[in-house]
Amino acid sequence: MASVHPTAVVDPLAKLADSVEIGSYTVIGPHVEIGAGTRVGPHCVIEGHTRIGQDNQIFQFCSLGAAPQDKKYAGEPTQLLIGNRNTIREFCTFNTGTVQDKNFTRLGNDNWVMAYVHIAHDCVIGDHNVIANAVQLAGHVEIGNRTLIGGLSGVHQFVRIGDFAMVGFSTRLSQDLPPFVMAAGNPAEAQNAHQEGPRRQGFSPARLAVLKQMYRIIYRKGLTLDGARAELDALRGQEPESVADIDMMLSFLAGAARGIVR
Numbered sequence: 001m002a003s004v005h006p007t008a009v010v011d012p013l014a015k016l017a018d019s020v021e022i023g024s025y026t027v028i029g030p031h032v033e034i035g036a037g038t039r040v041g042p043h044c045v046i047e048g049h050t051r052i053g054q055d056n057q058i059f060q061f062c063s064l065g066a067a068p069q070d071k072k073y074a075g076e077p078t079q080l081l082i083g084n085r086n087t088i089r090e091f092c093t094f095n096t097g098t099v100q101d102k103n104f105t106r107l108g109n110d111n112w113v114m115a116y117v118h119i120a121h122d123c124v125i126g127d128h129n130v131i132a133n134a135v136q137l138a139g140h141v142e143i144g145n146r147t148l149i150g151g152l153s154g155v156h157q158f159v160r161i162g163d164f165a166m167v168g169f170s171t172r173l174s175q176d177l178p179p180f181v182m183a184a185g186n187p188a189e190a191q192n193a194h195q196e197g198p199r200r201q202g203f204s205p206a207r208l209a210v211l212k213q214m215y216r217i218i219y220r221k222g223l224t225l226d227g228a229r230a231e232l233d234a235l236r237g238q239e240p241e242s243v244a245d246i247d248m249m250l251s252f253l254a255g256a257a258r259g260i261v262r
Contacts, residue, residue: 001018002016002017002018002019002020002021002022002034003019003020003021003022004016004021004022005022005023005024005025005026005042006024007024007025008022008023008024008025008026008027008028009026009027009028010022010026010027010028011028011029011030011032012030013030013031014028014029014030014031014032014033014034015032015033015034016028016033016034017034017035017036017037017038017054018036019036019037020034020035020036020037020038020039020040021038021039021040022040023039023040023041023042023043023044023060024042024043025042025043026040026041026042026043026044026045026046027044027045027046027047028040028046028047029046029047029048029050029065031047031048031049031050031077032046032047032048032050032051032052032065033050033051033052034046034052035052035053035054035055035056035084036054036055037054037055037056038052038053038054038055038056038057038058039056039057039058040058041058041059041060041061041062042060043060043061044058044060044061044062044063044064045062045063045064045066046058046062046064046065047064047065047066048065048066048067048078048079048080048096049065049077049078049079049080049096050064050065050079050080050081050082050096051079051080051081051082052064052082053082053083053084053085053109054084054085055084055085056082056084056085056086056087056088057086057087057088058088059087059088059089059090059115060090061090061091062088062090062091062092062093062094063092063093063094064080064082064088064092064093064094065080065094065095065096066093066095066096067095067096068095068096068097068098068105068120068121068122068139069095069120069121070098070100070121070139072098072100073098073121076098076099076103078096078097078098078099078103078104078121079096079097079103079104079105080094080095080096080097080104080105080106081104081105081106081107082094082106082107083106083107083108083109083110083111083127084109084110085109085110086107086109086110086111086112086113087111087112087113088113089113089114089115089117089133090115090116091115091116092113092115092116092117092118092119093117093118093119094107094118094119095119095120095121096121097121097122098121098122098139101121101122101139101140102122102124104122105119105120105121105122105123105124106123106124106125107119107125108125108126108127108129108145109127109128110127110128111125111127111128111129111130111131112129112130112131113131114130114131114132114133114134114135114151115133115134116133116134117131117133117134117135117136117137118135118136118137119137120137120138120139120140120141120157121139121140122139122140123137123139123140123141123142123143124141124142124143125142125143126143126144126145126146126147126163127145127146128145128146129143129145129146129147129148129149130147130148130149131149132148132149132150132151132152132153132169133151133152134151134152135149135150135151135152135153135154135155136153136154136155137155138154138155138156138157138158138159139157139158140157140158141155141156141157141158141159141160141161142159142160142161143160143161144160144161144162144163144164144165144179145163145164146163146164146197146201147161147162147163147164147165147166147167148165148166148167148194148197149161149167150166150167150168150169150170150171150184151169151170152169152170153167153168153169153170153171153172153173154171154172154173155167155173156172156173156174156175156258158257158258159173159174159175159176159177159258160176160177160252160255160256160258161173161176161177162176162177162178162179162180162181162248162249162252163179163180163248164179164180164194164197164198165177165178165179165180165181165182165183165194166181166182166183166194166197167183167184167188168182168183168184168185168191169184170186171183171184171185171186171188172185172186172187172188173187173188173261174187174188174258175188175256175258175259175260175261175262176252176256176258176259176260176261177260177261178218178249178252178253178256178260178261179245179248179249179252180193180194180195180198180211180214180215180245180249181193181194181215181218181219181261182194183261188261189261189262190215190218190219190261190262192215193211193212193214193215194211195208195211195212198211204241206239206241206242207239207241207242207245209239210235210238210239210241210242210245210246211242211245213235214232214235214245214246214249217231217232217235218232218253218260219262225253225256225259225260228253229250229253229254232246232249232250232253233246233250
């Protein structure tokens with residue numbers, strides 16, 4: 001059976017795997033599912049149609065699965081989906097989705113989410129991201145994989161952040177941030193190609209060099225976005241190892257409805 005502190009209030013309809021641990025004074029609602037190995041600290045509230053995977057560590061005073069902060073929300077059974085092996089620190093607030101968009105908010109796997117982070121309705125966050133203290137994500141934000149989001153940063157609704165992007169401390173991000181790009185400031189400005197994260201993941205020197213070349217094409221040659229995409233496409237044949245990175249960048253730029261950080 002799950003280990004539930006005597007002071008916790010767990011609805012009998014909630015589904016807890018046998019190895020789940022629930023801390024003191026925590027409240028678990030009837031539509032909540034929590035997978036094996038997940039530990040929930042004291043004084044948390046997990047409600048709504050929330051599904052949490054395996055081996056997550058949720059620290060004290062978190063609010064997960066509350067109704068979205070959207071005036072259009074009318075009580076529909078939208079979801080919060082949390083994957084496996086995430087660390088969610090103190091005072092985080094994650095809301096469910098809305099029927100006007102995805103119907104769910106999703107956090108993937110192996111993410112490190114620090115204290116006071118807010119993830120609003122219909123956000124979709126990938127895997128292996130580090131989201132530092134007091135980052136605030138508005139509704140409909142999409143974040144890829146292996147990003148770094150600096151503390152006290154705010155992300156405007158509908159903004160996308162690509163794989164391996166890095167957002168500096170206390171940044172206001174109101175346009176899309178392409179993959180492999182570092183940005184900082186209020187408003188955000190592109191700073192350089194982000195190479196340290198890819199290097200730690202085993203990118204070869206040749207592949208890292210292409211990341212710098214992509215950055216120069218987009219940000220240093222004075223090209224329009226369409227012009228940069230044409231040059232990036234021509235770059236595909238020069239380094240076979242980097243074709244997937246170039247394709248990722250081209251796909252991201254093609255979907256940049258809000259424009260990109262410049």
